[in-house]
Amino acid sequence: MRPRHGQTVDVDSLDDFTARVAAGARSMYGWHLRSLDLTGQTAAIRALDVAGALFLGCALNKPDEDSVRERGALVFPQVPGSPVDSYRPGLYTPRELYDGIEDGYETTLDARAYAWSRQPRSRDLTLAQALHDHAVDDALATGHAGRRVVGIMGGHSLARGSAAYADAARLAYELTRARLTVATGGGPGAMEAANLGAYLAPHEPADLDKALAMVARAPSFTPSVQDWVGAALDVLDTWPEGADSFGIPTWHYGHEPPNPFATRIAKYFSNAIREAVLLECANGGIVFLPGAAGTVQEVFQDACENYYADASSVAPMILVGRAFWTRELPAWDLLSALASDRDMSASLHLVDTISEVVPLLAA
Numbered sequence: 001m002r003p004r005h006g007q008t009v010d011v012d013s014l015d016d017f018t019a020r021v022a023a024g025a026r027s028m029y030g031w032h033l034r035s036l037d038l039t040g041q042t043a044a045i046r047a048l049d050v051a052g053a054l055f056l057g058c059a060l061n062k063p064d065e066d067s068v069r070e071r072g073a074l075v076f077p078q079v080p081g082s083p084v085d086s087y088r089p090g091l092y093t094p095r096e097l098y099d100g101i102e103d104g105y106e107t108t109l110d111a112r113a114y115a116w117s118r119q120p121r122s123r124d125l126t127l128a129q130a131l132h133d134h135a136v137d138d139a140l141a142t143g144h145a146g147r148r149v150v151g152i153m154g155g156h157s158l159a160r161g162s163a164a165y166a167d168a169a170r171l172a173y174e175l176t177r178a179r180l181t182v183a184t185g186g187g188p189g190a191m192e193a194a195n196l197g198a199y200l201a202p203h204e205p206a207d208l209d210k211a212l213a214m215v216a217r218a219p220s221f222t223p224s225v226q227d228w229v230g231a232a233l234d235v236l237d238t239w240p241e242g243a244d245s246f247g248i249p250t251w252h253y254g255h256e257p258p259n260p261f262a263t264r265i266a267k268y269f270s271n272a273i274r275e276a277v278l279l280e281c282a283n284g285g286i287v288f289l290p291g292a293a294g295t296v297q298e299v300f301q302d303a304c305e306n307y308y309a310d311a312s313s314v315a316p317m318i319l320v321g322r323a324f325w326t327r328e329l330p331a332w333d334l335l336s337a338l339a340s341d342r343d344m345s346a347s348l349h350l351v352d353t354i355s356e357v358v359p360l361l362a363a
Contacts (some may be wrong), residue, residue, distance in 0.1 A: 014088035151282030154190025154289030161216030172197030186247025192259035199242035285316030
């Protein structure tokens with residue numbers, strides 16, 4: 001348990017801290033302690049050599065804080081007034097973001113974080129958001145390590161109860177049952193449908209049909225986010241055990257609440273970082289369902305990554321809806337021309353139905 005010189009040790013729980021102390025730790029060199037309440041640990045803190053330790057958002061008694069600073073530790077306090085933990089050690093859960101939803105959406109952490117982010121820019125606000133997004137980035141990198149992740153992109157306006165919504169859910173259901181991990185932009189519409197389908201993957205297809213009917217009673221988050229979330233939470237209560245999937249939303253689009261079906265939510269303040277991270281996570285390829293400007297942007301962002309990648313790093317791109325991508329929003333011709341003499345050409349696919357997608361990704 002004792003860190004070697006130069007080793008970084010993440011200490012993200014009080015139990016971990018006390019176990020290291022009990023095991024005989026003498027030096028905290030290289031320890032990164034995040035969001036711990038250390039107000040009852042005076043004796044241990046005073047006995048340890050704290051030089052080279054990093055205290056991120058930890059609660060310390062004022063004499064202890066002064067002591068560790070004087071003895072060579074760095075202390076980064078929480079930013080006053082921020083509703084989020086800028087040093088959080090893990091991703092969000094739907095229950096965390098929507099805690100208190102029964103009293104109205106405006107009382108939830110999700111709504112309060114968005115309202116706080118809309119304040120006039122200041123150094124404190126900018127710093128708190130940057131530190132928060134860095135912490136989420138670290139947690140996401142840890143969370144998806146070793147997984148084969150497939151991104152599903154599509155329109156945010158897709159209504160619950162529609163055939164296209166059900167198709168997106170069934171696609172994610174089949175991909176997850178094929179041992180792939182689904183990641184989406186974490187919002188409503190096609191993104192929510194995909195996270196819902198992934199969540200229900202351990203259950204029977206009839207259960208997914210029942211869940212689709214349950215959420216259809218609140219087709220959109222307008223006019224009531226509370227009703228929209230409530231219908232989703234009823235599904236989670238009915239099937240409390242589900243498969244993991246990732247949602248990567250942003251408070252930049254505050255009018256779009258995150259969907260409750262992603263079990264691991266990496267919510268960012270910076271949309272630019274979020275967009276880049278979403279593409280980076282999808283090491284198993286991306287499926288593009290019909291969408292609008294945001295989806296088209298993601299198509300060509302992904303195309304740019306694949307265009308410059310070496311052959312071993314190219315990931316599949318699958319556009320679903322031949323008529324949509326060749327006539328309604330004719331991105332296919334430009335995309336295929338761009339790919340024609342590149343390694344990415346063999347990984348570029350245009351299909352008509354979701355049934356054609358899984359064989360292209362599950363091999």
